[in-house]
Amino acid sequence: MENNNEILVPLLPLRGLLVYPTMVLHLDVGRDKSVHALEKAMVDDHLIFLTTQKDVSIDEPAEQDIYEMGTLTKVKQMLKLPNGTIRVLVEGLKRARILTFFDEETHFSAKLETFEDSTEKDVEHQALMRSLLEYFEQYIKMSKKISSETFSSAADIEEPGRMADIIASNLPLKLKEKQEILETIDVKERLAKVLETINNEKEVLNLEKKIGQRVKRSMERTQKEYYLREQMKAIQKELGDKEGKTGEVAALQEKIDQAGMPDHVKETAAKELDRYEKIPASSAESAVIRNYIEWLVSLPWTNSTKDDLDIAKAEKILHRDHYGLETVKERVLEYLAVQKLTNSLRGPILCLAGPPGVGKTSLAKSIASSLNRHFVRVSLGGVRDESEIRGHRRTYVGAMPGRIIQGMKKAGTVNPVFLLDEIDKMSNDFRGDPSAAMLEVLDPEQNHSFSDHYIEETYDLSKVMFIATANNLATIPGPLRDRMEIISIAGYTELEKLNIAKEHLLVKELEEHGLKKSQLQVKDDALMSIIRYYTREAGVRSLERQLATVCRKTAKIIVSGEKKKVIVSEKNVEDFLGKRKFRYGQAELEDQVGVATGLAYTTVGGDTLQIEVSLAPGKGKLVLTGKLGDVMKESAQAAFSYVRSKAKGLSIDENFHEKNDIHIHVPEGAVPKDGPSAGITIATALVSALTGRPIKREVGMTGEITLRGRVLPIGGVKEKTLSAHRAGLTKIILPADNEKDIDDIPESVRNQLEFVLVSHVDQVLKHALAGEK
Template sequence: MTNSKEIIVPLLPLRGLLVYPTMVLHLDVGREKSIQALEKAMVDNHFIFLTTQKDTSVDNPVEDDLYTMGTLTRVKQMLKLPNGTIRVLVEGLNRAEIISFHDKEDYYEVSLKLYEDDVEKDVETKALMKTILSYFEQYIKLSKKISAETYATVSDIEEPGRMADIIASHLPLKPKEKQEILETINIKERLKRVIEIIHNEKEVLNLEKKIGQRVKRSMERTQKEYYLREQMKAIQKELGDKEGKGGEIDELTEKIAESGMPDHVRDTAMKELSRYEKVPSSSAESAVIRNYIDWLISLPWTKATEDDLNIQKAERILNKDHYGLEKVKERVLEYLAVQKLTNSLKGPILCLAGPPGVGKTSLARSIASSLNRNFVRISLGGVRDESEIRGHRRTYVGAMPGRIIQGMKKARTINPVFLLDEIDKMSSDFRGDPSAALLEVLDPEQNHNFSDHFIEEPYDLSKVMFIATANNLATIPDPLRDRMEIITIAGYTELEKLYIAKDHLLPKQIAQHGLSKGQLQIREDAIIKIIRYYTREAGVRSLERQLASICRKTAKIIVSGEKKRVIITEKNIEDILGKTKYRYGQAELEDQIGVATGLAYTTVGGDTLQIEVSLSPGKGKLVLTGKLGDVMKESAQAAFSFVRSKAKELGIDDEFHEKLDIHIHVPEGAVPKDGPSAGITIATALVSALTGRKIRKEVGMTGEITLRGRVLPIGGLKEKSLSAHRAGLTKIILPKDNEKDIDDIPKSVRDELKFIPVSHLDEVLEHALTGGEL
């Protein structure tokens, strides 16, 4: 049983500290209200109530911040320290509970209900006291942090409540647990709770002891292994084996630590290193493990170049290295701008598509230079094995990582510009489809965990800027194309080629052939003549070869002593390069019947096609020649059906298909030709041949036709327009739906061509055949 009575005293809140009855304790008091409460206690009767704050971070606690149960104490001694705080010695008297709370402005005062422990002991209480003493003794032996004298002191205590309080004060308990014991008024419950706590603490100490013994054994084993290794090194040294494998292991361990690998990769490397140490050097497996560890070490895991996010500088570099190509440059500058604003951006996957020689590969190199990133290139032309991308498993003899991981090793950083050259030239066979393996590489949502069969550990490719190049998008599988942002480079205009030759190709060739600017000079009119009469291409590769030929011949002239300086003009170009190879423009010299000029888009850029129709007496046989693909054959059939259905309106004999054989031919028959854009051209040539009306020589046309005569949209208008311009055509008939694409055509070409949008074949015939009005 416990007795209780009431008293009013000043309040002193404690932070992270608790005082039990009968305890004597030193406290340092610094808060102003606490000091005032102490001074009030000293003036009155030296009594003060101590209770603990629920939250130690509160500087000025109020009633809700304090536990209601605390300890009434007597201030035995008070000393002011030089730093302004007060050191006080207090003695705990009774448990007490706050009944009411009074704010005296300078300090707090509380009305208390006091509790006194019942000193009578029944049989159960005595048994509990024996148990708690036994547990406490065992705890002291395990802990070794409490002296034997403490146990002797506790064992002399006769009062059960006081014994529980003193033991609790010596246990490493949290303030909340100590408060729980303070609030336990019932002595038997208090003893049971302390016994339970000591039991738990004993279990923790026993577990710590076991762990400590295990760690000690492990350390002893490690020390033993270290000692044996040192002995092995000494023996190897005496045998003249230098430091044998031991020195190599130390070196590899250091390299693994310095490589910056993620933790899971480092664990794998160390595990393999441990195997390597145990495998004899003469074993074939030793070389396999060593090769694997070398690959893990040589890969970049964390090293990265810092992006140079200066857009003006990047623009200068791109403009310096390449003339034109505005769309590609704009896309790279957009990437830089977004990265500058976000400071993080998953690497985009760009695909530069266009004919050979337009500068796709060199453009990728310039992008790397403008970003201040390392550049690495792999060629995918002819790759037909999935292992070329993903690598071979280490179980195979001569296994190696795939080309992606090999490229990352060459790059030496985790954020290079990575060029996948000729991505449209991959093929597949029974060994797998490499384009399918590239799906993971080129997917920003997956490539942060790229898996190579040889490396086996996930590798982060998300910071890489991938750039692919292709000549023909049609051969790239749809899922792979879906992962890339296609940027089409159509080719160069004559004016662009002139600037490229003057500013880039000629200086480069002069330097490569050991000449100086003063020894060779090529006039603009000569360069234009080379472009028109010695090359026919969308890019500038043939142009560069012709300039290289001029440089070689110039070098021979100068070395032989014939001249000290060579000037190439339009008049003497044939003396150097020989007779012209091409006729400038393929446009007909005069209007003709049954010959229409079509515009085609091929893998090497735009081109013009002459479609010829001839009639001969017969039984309506339709002959198609010129190595045409299925699509062009279908276009011819559709055009023939349309002309038959409209024969009367067009002024054609209704019976022509029974009296005449029709032969449709596309010259240069050895070259395969296909594409869905020759319908209106074939129809126009057919109508011209059947009506005798001539087709205008300056008109080129492109568009597919339906059986009702409707003109359908086409692709590659820019490339086709460039080829028309090269061929000397001045008017282009195009589908009305393609009118929006005219803006993509360079202004210098747009200004010299007249575009005629049409939606029906009747409009085509009106503009293409003589007798109609343009």
Template sequence: MTKKLTNMPVLPLRGLLVYPTMVLHIDVGRERSIAALEHAMLEDSTIFLVTQKDLRVDSPGKADLYKMGTLAKVKQMLKLPNGTLRILVEGLNRAEMVSYEDSGKFTTADLELFEDELHKDAETEALMRTVLSYFEKYAKSSNKITTETIELVLDIEEPGRLADVIASHLPFKINEKQEVLDITNIKKRLDHLMIRLHDEQEILNLEKKISTKVKQAMERTQKEYYLREQMKAIQTELGDREGKTGEIAELRKKIDSAGMPESTQKVALKELDRYEKLPAASAESGVIRNYLEWLVSIPWTEKTEDRIDIAYAEEILNRDHDGLEKVKERVLEYLSVRQLMNSLRGPILCLAGPPGVGKTSLARSIAESLDRKFVRVSLGGVRDESEIRGHRRTYVGAMPGRIIQGMKKAGTTNPVFLLDEIDKMSNDFRGDPSAAMLEVLDPEQNNTFSDHFIEEPYNLQDVLFIATANDLSTIPAPLLDRMEIINIAGYTEFEKVEITKNHLIPKQMKEHGLKKTQMAMKDEAITDLIRYYTREAGVRGLERQVATVCRKAAKKIVSGEKKKVTVNSKVLVDMLGKHRFRYGQAELENQVGVATGLAYTTVGGDTLQIEVSLTPGKGKLILTGKLGDVMKESAQIALSFVRTLTSDLGVDADYFDQHDIHVHVPEGAVPKDGPSAGITMTTAIVSAITGKAIKREIGMTGEVTLRGRVLPIGGLKEKSLSAHRAGLTTIIIPQDNERDIDDIPETIREQLTFKLVSQAEEVLALALDGGFNK
């Protein structure tokens, strides 16, 4: 049965719900609530009680209240000394809020009233008996409901009232009690209550089981505590006066909060128990303590959140580095895939290139762009496997390897980890560290990296490893296979100018205490500094020269000689002395028997002068210039090939038996080796025999076979940069290296002419002044 009521005052309840037929005290303190009560008392003392959804809301609106509430009668009202009202209310009927109106001082609502039917059919009677049975069983199990309450409930005849009274005595949350209030159908209400009573009984049974387990554990803990106290007393008598209780408790707390895998945690707790039983004076006690300290100090779960912002990463990389487009592109590709996949194994990148091109600083910029921690480990000179994998704990002074040490320093499981100078590792009788690095740098294995000291698997899968190397040839093939090689050839003159302007000069001025108003460097001086005072692939030597200029300028300013130093070409010569290098043609004029080759070294590309002279003799081949085995073989192959051209050279068949050929590569103190000097030696020998000069603007690179075929070479980009630095305009390269031309910066390609050859005769025709006719 339902009926309508209008303009009933509303009293919102916080953390409280009133069922029909319930009688209870309520304290009212809010001004609007007091105003609603006063209005109700002036009328017929009835008021609508409705519960707030969120008890933290101080001035609830319609959306903050449940729709279903209880129409109640205020039986008594008492004003307390603190200004609040204490009222005694009796719930009458369920009521649903139809409309809601704010009258100013308080809130009123139109209600639809629901009255429970008193008629009971057989199904209702069965539901009542089942609910009563469940409630009686629950009440006896919980020990929270009195016998009087149970007897009162058993005497209730009305089915609706029975459900409401039982619901009021169950440990329901407010929203769960509201669910019961919302059900106007009595059978559904009893059915809902039956299910909840069954659930509550199950929860009680589980609580009892847990309580029994806790009690047993407490008894065991008390026993252990008693035994520990005895053990402490014994340790104190044995000399451990201070005891280790506090220290062990602290270690146990750290182990629990470290987030290590369950298997590792078991090992740590087992070692802690051993440590607890050992006297402090025991040597093993210190070893175990050190081991536990390492276990809790390395990160197991701590992880920084990647900043996946392509635009930001590109901005950071461009801010810190000019050029290096290929490297930047690879980093942005990694971030793009990371954004799409939301997870990605850390790639193993290897930045290979000459010193001073910015490999280490690039790795630092990558870490900043990802918002990750950065840690650097130098591998130069490492020749002991334990430096990587750590020492076993049986050794005195044992400690983890550099990988675990680096992870501790980073403090997170996903740092950017720089393995600097990975090509400088060596090996001896203590093991091969490069073999130990195989597991570290294998994405399929490094999720269970094993350190000899830690002895537990450690996950390195989230680490972004970046290695740097100058010379890839010294890295073992299996280790090289695990890395993605990114070659950094060096910088063009244009890039060096930009780097000097944007990075080197501001950095050195700051380090030397110079302000922009005290020193300025003209563009002409920067260009001269690059051309005449440095000759390198990177910018490290260039930075040293800039530092020298800053020191000279600082001296002039401090001595009062000048207030501002403007460095132009003339001032640069005064500061740094005469030009150290010649810029322009490698040779000032065409020369006989002198060819310019292009070489690729660990410090970048370089030009190589090869000189040949002929003297009467017995056909000896004399090689000087500290050449390696490969270059010696190249000279012998070149001579053998030239001897097949006797008729084309216009010499007698016994010419080579009557002359000694001397091949010399200047700078004899510098070792030289490599498989790309064949055509250069061939050209120089032919030039010396025929007396034809070699064009000074031409450089060449390529290996030659006994049949005169020109074989492809490596490092074309580096060699092209060195040719540009030397002022050459034409480069002769093998036909098979045509595909590598695209890797050369466009500014260099525009200033160089590339001649592709497949036979040595083509080289001679291009390089010799006057050509070569076979």
């Protein structure tokens, strides 16, 4: 490369354009300084320096806004256009660099240092030129934007530097890249740089081609699908489906978008919707898929109610709706308190266990009301099929989700109070065990991903407050019982029943029978008579029915015009309800030999049980009657064996079993009776019959007996005690190990009873038998 003398020429800054040496091209010039620079060049020797602006947006560039390296060109022709701009034809001569920049009043000019390309051409130059031509030819074939004549003219060039410039000027490069080639003065280096650039451009073209082919294939597939869909619409129209499924699919898509489903469920719904769109409406599968999508979008996935965490308000609602039941109310208020502190508590799983009519179901409604949650109830009584809980698989005709998912749809929120009514009445058969399916629903560790056979996708039940009700815990399988928090509701005392009748039942019955408070007045003594002499139950259902009878008869009296107001008192209760149905007071009117009062626990609450023993001459035969179960028969055998072993100490003939037949009977023979807790009662009745000593009529007892006379603890103390209180007993004999259960008994009942805690039958006999030993 040779460095020539310095020259001073006018300068014209270019915007978005670059001129290489030997290039001939037209320029449109409009800026004042540029026009003056051209005019100056035309006056002098037609030479002008062209350099490119770094930023095309600048209208009046300064020295720092233009590149130092540019091209010295010769103005070949100049033409003024009607719009005021000048069109000029220039030819590039040689590279030049600004030494000194002059910003004159009318135009720019610069003192330049010019550079001539070396004409030297060795083997390496020739190799680079050949490679460059080869790559350029390939590029022209790939791009199809450059004519073959351009390649021919480039191939004819002998000078290496000029070839590099011509090829670079025909490549679609950025201005900065073109400037870099212009600034590369060394010819060999310039050839290498253009070679590298053209190679990169080839790679870009290859990628463009691949992307283009991919897009084309995609377009072809989309066009094909569009064509087929249009055909499908036409076929559906011919078959009678005028609108096709377009509107329906769009509506379902909108529902899917608004349902708030988790991503994996939304993906499943989208796939099913795609299948639904492609299947003809007349197909049976079309209805199945649509039904499935409808279920998915109708389930609550995120919609929830905000818990009302006002504990005082919740307590007020619970007390308003229910009298008594302090344990349950306390548990609900505890849950609310913890929820208020943590704001992220999993829903508890409670089981309200107790006899019918004590308000288990209505209590669950009150809990929902106090929490400000939606309430949904599912009855499980008689459910024998596992699919009732988990749903049917969609392959079956008429398949639908199980009761849990149906309940969630009905609730409409992810955190309702969900009542599983009569959970102890589920049974199983060849169709599976529904109680086993309930394990997943009621397990706090698993129910966040409950799986229904119909829905298939997992559903979160962890925010649901499950409340189950049961009459008899014994029929609930152990694993299921283990997952629930058992809260026992034993039954009501007379005082509680009186308050419930006044505050709830009578108000409800008056409303249902169209009566006003001014038309019927039931006095407290009348209510107490109804409770004592017309009902015998743990709950209040029979009491409600008796009050309904009173209301019906009152309605007849008022409608017939006999009276305008009816007052029911203890004296005229029989006029409304007939003769007394039950005897209230002492279980027995007098002390009797061989008759002991036991306390039993049944599915409808506690009850008293008369156990009778009679002796007759014979050969020691033991007869048991009264529809006794196996456990109760074993208790009788154990009591008999104990009495035989202790005969001498009890002043009984040691050979009594050889001389007498012994008959043990429990009245109400049609009612099945079973359980170990009658052990001490049978033993007491036996001793009484064999010794002739009567048993105190005011004493009730319960406890399991061993062959050595030890008294073992039993269950249902609260229920049994309430029944004893109802029957008018005043002294209760309990196993010593049951002392802890006495605290569960209402204080009003506790204060009227005497509790005797025993650990051996000798102590039982001491308190139960009257007369001298």
